[in-house]
Amino acid sequence: MMTPWFQRKAKADSIPSVWLRTVTALLFGMVLQSGAAAPQTGTAVPAAGTLRQAAEGRHITVGTAAASAYLAEADYAATLGSEFSQLQAENEMKFGAIHPRPDSDPNPYNFKGGDALVAFAQSHTMVVRGHTLIWHNNVPDWVKNGGYSAPQLAEILHGHIKTVMTHYASKVYAWDVVNEAFNDDGTMRHTVWYDQPGIGAGRGTKYIEEALRWAHEADPNAKLFYNDYDAEMINKKSDAIYKMVRDFKKRGVPLDGVGFQTHVSLKFEDPAKLASFAKNLERFAKLGLELQITELDIRLNDSSAAALAAQAKLYGEITTLCVQQSACKALQTWGFTDKHSWIPGFYKGQGWALLWDEKYQKKPAYQAVYDALAR
Numbered sequence: 441m442m443t444p445w446f447q448r449k450a451k452a453d454s455i456p457s458v459w460l461r462t463v464t465a466l467l468f469g470m471v472l473q474s475g476a477a478a479p480q481t482g483t484a485v486p487a488a489g490t491l492r493q494a495a496e497g498r499h500i501t502v503g504t505a506a507a508s509a510y511l512a513e514a515d516y517a518a519t520l521g522s523e524f525s526q527l528q529a530e531n532e533m534k535f536g537a538i539h540p541r542p543d544s545d546p547n548p549y550n551f552k553g554g555d556a557l558v559a560f561a562q563s564h565t566m567v568v569r570g571h572t573l574i575w576h577n578n579v580p581d582w583v584k585n586g587g588y589s590a591p592q593l594a595e596i597l598h599g600h601i602k603t604v605m606t607h608y609a610s611k612v613y614a615w616d617v618v619n620e621a622f623n624d625d626g627t628m629r630h631t632v633w634y635d636q637p638g639i640g641a642g643r644g645t646k647y648i649e650e651a652l653r654w655a656h657e658a659d660p661n662a663k664l665f666y667n668d669y670d671a672e673m674i675n676k677k678s679d680a681i682y683k684m685v686r687d688f689k690k691r692g693v694p695l696d697g698v699g700f701q702t703h704v705s706l707k708f709e710d711p712a713k714l715a716s717f718a719k720n721l722e723r724f725a726k727l728g729l730e731l732q733i734t735e736l737d738i739r740l741n742d743s744s745a746a747a748l749a750a751q752a753k754l755y756g757e758i759t760t761l762c763v764q765q766s767a768c769k770a771l772q773t774w775g776f777t778d779k780h781s782w783i784p785g786f787y788k789g790q791g792w793a794l795l796w797d798e799k800y801q802k803k804p805a806y807q808a809v810y811d812a813l814a815r
């Protein structure tokens with residue numbers, strides 16, 4: 441049986457784009473002739489003038505984080521389904537959300553939210569990225585307070601990875617297997633999975649290696665990612681990740697890519713910083729990795745015209761970095777409407793970080809990303 445294009449591991453972008461271009465051209469011909477409206481959300485064809493259409497023919501999938509709770513909102517669903525070619529659960533595939541009860545419970549897992557997002561993505565020909573199997577956050581109380589020994593914790597984590605990845609095999613093409621394992625100074629973050637008490641893998645990056653091996657065993661077709669924030673530039677954290685990845689590549693540890701979250705403010709609007717980001721991407725690319733910008737948002741202190749213009753400029757510049765780096769295969773924002781952004785809740789007084797405003801009006805940043813993709 442033929443695997444649908446969105447379920448294939450390699451070249452998730454190239455196969456459909458040829459096909460989509462052809463169908464788009466045909467439909468456009470029909471539309472022009474009949475004077476009917478352009479193709480709408482819900483079809484397999486990207487609407488004219490959408491981000492996903494701008495990226496067609498490029499090596500880039502345009503993604504966003506999303507939440508199933510908002511799918512019932514018409515503007516939310518219409519924007520998500522027409523503009524993006526990749527979807528990632530903002531929270532619903534995290535450990536605490538998807539595995540809220542211990543394995544001794546008759547019903548330890550909750551796939552409801554994740555399944556709803558996958559169904560939405562499939563009906564809008566979007567690929568799905570999984571986020572995240574191992575993180576220091578979103579660890580449920582039953583894990584934190586269970587008093588488990590290292591071998592018991594290893595069994596829990598192994599079972600978790602196996603169950604979740606098997607459930608989404610052929611539906612989720614890539615997983616953030618480990619998220620945010622390093623401190624800013626390049627040391628390992630102390631977490632329940634690493635050393636509190638840890639899964640018993642030992643010091644350094646051993647537990648990450650173990651998790652990647654479990655993930656590969658669970659779904660050999662999934663692309664496996666390490667994902668982190670503030671590792672965009674060359675600094676102590678990205679050096680530590682680089683060292684780990686180089687070691688993994690040398691020893692054949694299954695790792696396909698690195699995700700750069702890219703939660704930034706206008707302070708990132710600095711030629712030296714952007715150059716460092718480009719250089720950093722290049723050194724990771726040279727290791728033979730796939731790179732993705734996974735959680736892009738640019739928070740502001742106000743929504744003045746000047747701030748929105750500066751934000752647009754920076755969005756365009758970051759998009760261009762991905763366009764210019766052939767190993768950069770996805771550009772994903774952390775949500776798309778300011779109405780549902782995590783920023784105001786986490787950065788006091790800040791917000792306005794995404795491409796659409798609270799009323800689903802496109803902001804200058806939208807046009808900047810579109811232009812950088814279409815150029």
Ligand code: XIL
Pocket residue numbers: 530531619669701735782
């Ligand atoms: C955030 C979500 O956006 C919030 O809704 C949630 O309350 C906390 O987590 N890095 C990550 C994401 O990898 O999973 C985080 O998402 C943002 C920072």
